[in-house]
Amino acid sequence: xxxxxxxxxxxxxxxxxxxxxxxxxxxxxxxxxxxxxxxxxxxxxxxxxxxxxxxxxxxxxxxxxx
Numbered sequence: 214x215x216x217x218x219x220x221x222x223x224x225x226x227x228x229x230x231x232x233x234x235x236x237x238x239x240x241x242x243x244x245x246x247x248x249x250x251x252x253x254x255x256x257x258x259x260x261x262x263x264x265x266x267x268x269x270x271x272x273x274x275x276x277x278x279x
Contacts, residue, residue, distance in 0.1 A: 230255035238268050 228237070230253050241248060257265065 227252040227254065229253075230257040230261065233257070233261060235264055238264060242268065 228241075228251060233253070241251075251265065251268065253265070
């Protein structure tokens with residue numbers, strides 16, 4: 214339900230590693246142009262980690278879910 218909407222005030226977002234796909238990253242970056250931090254639940258695969266690095270915002274393991 215994010216299509217066509219931007220929320221420029223949002224700077225952090227929590228995502229689940231096992232459900233995250235490259236298309237989601239593109240959508241997130243489009244919807245939230247000022248996104249600076251992405252919190253990832255679970256263990257992202259090496260391929261996903263590479264894509265997250267290209268995403269140009271800092272990525273953290275979610276502090277509450279280790």
